[in-house]
Amino acid sequence: MNPVMATSGLQTGASTGAAQDEYERFCAGIERLCGVALAHYRQGQMERRLRTFAARSGFHDLDSYLEALKKDPSALESFQDRMTINVSELFRNPERFKELERDVIPRLASASSGRFKAWSAGCSYGAEAYTVAILLSEAREVSSFQIDATDIDKGVLQRAVEGRFSQQDLRNVSPDRLRRWFGDQDDDGGRAADRSLASSIRFGELNLLSDRYPQGCDLILCRNVVIYFKDDAKDLIYRRFFEALRPGGLLFVGSTERVANAAEMGWEKAGTFFYGKPES
Numbered sequence: 001m002n003p004v005m006a007t008s009g010l011q012t013g014a015s016t017g018a019a020q021d022e023y024e025r026f027c028a029g030i031e032r033l034c035g036v037a038l039a040h041y042r043q044g045q046m047e048r049r050l051r052t053f054a055a056r057s058g059f060h061d062l063d064s065y066l067e068a069l070k071k072d073p074s075a076l077e078s079f080q081d082r083m084t085i086n087v088s089e090l091f092r093n094p095e096r097f098k099e100l101e102r103d104v105i106p107r108l109a110s111a112s113s114g115r116f117k118a119w120s121a122g123c124s125y126g127a128e129a130y131t132v133a134i135l136l137s138e139a140r141e142v143s144s145f146q147i148d149a150t151d152i153d154k155g156v157l158q159r160a161v162e163g164r165f166s167q168q169d170l171r172n173v174s175p176d177r178l179r180r181w182f183g184d185q186d187d188d189g190g191r192a193a194d195r196s197l198a199s200s201i202r203f204g205e206l207n208l209l210s211d212r213y214p215q216g217c218d219l220i221l222c223r224n225v226v227i228y229f230k231d232d233a234k235d236l237i238y239r240r241f242f243e244a245l246r247p248g249g250l251l252f253v254g255s256t257e258r259v260a261n262a263a264e265m266g267w268e269k270a271g272t273f274f275y276g277k278p279e280s
């Protein structure tokens with residue numbers, strides 16, 4: 001992990017013929033340019049977005065867009081920033097975080113050896129990691145903790161380090177927690193998170209499809225990230241999460257997600273959105 005101190009809108013599925021060849025050339029070219037393997041993402045949605053970016057940037061096809069990206073590093077960087085979908089908020093799906101707070105964290109903490117280790121994989125601008133930092137700071141059962149928060153998108157990681165959240169990001173945060181963990185409201189209704197939260201979070205760049213994973217985690221949160229991936233890429237990631245957890249550790253997935261072939265990979269169901277690695 002490298003530490004860091006959204007048309008044409010007409011296509012609904014995979015292209016055919018010349019358009020398909022063009023799409024594949026574009027994906028291969030981007031992988032060569034910046035290492036992002038677009039071929040692992042579901043084509044329908046990804047292709048719509050790519051063609052939209054290209055059109056908005058003034059290009060009629062993906063070939064000419066790729067040529068322009070090769071020549072202009074800042075255009076390539078802004079392409080990478082926009083290619084990933086960064087939507088998030090604090091306490092996203094609040095009832096799930098209630099379950100995490102009430103049942104999951106106390107259970108994991110009682111079996112954790114020493115420092116509690118959590119990983120927010122695909123953390124976007126940090127809302128999920130700051131949410132976990134609040135819950136672990138408040139948990140009586142947790143004496144010390146470390147959170148790794150990683151994303152493929154450098155631009156959002158910079159925002160994550162800064163820890164400023166909009167009014168929309170904060171809508172599920174209780175008034176008590178707003179007072180305790182956030183600064184005064186700015187003119188737009190946003191607030192900065194207390195620096196003590198950021199000090200327990202290590203933000204870093206990590207591509208879930210190719211980079212090394214943190215190991216020995218008590219809890220991995222990977223929510224609303226792999227929904228954009230093809231099934232074989234999802235399988236690979238869930239197998240690697242299994243290895244990255246300590247025995248007894250848990251994986252927390254998004255509210256529309258499930259691990260296909262979970263039992264075959266060794267996962268035990270530990271709640272609707274939680275999967276556990278057996279103790280032994």
Ligand SMILES: C[S@@+](CC[C@H](N)C(=O)[O-])C[C@H]1O[C@@H](n2cnc3c(N)ncnc32)[C@H](O)[C@@H]1O
Binds near residue numbers: 123209
């Ligand atoms: C919709 S956000 C999810 C944020 C947060 N987990 C949540 O549920 O609110 C999806 C994030 O996944 C990241 N992402 C996409 N592909 C990735 C990859 N291959 N490796 C790591 N992160 C990736 C995107 O950059 C984006 O920030």
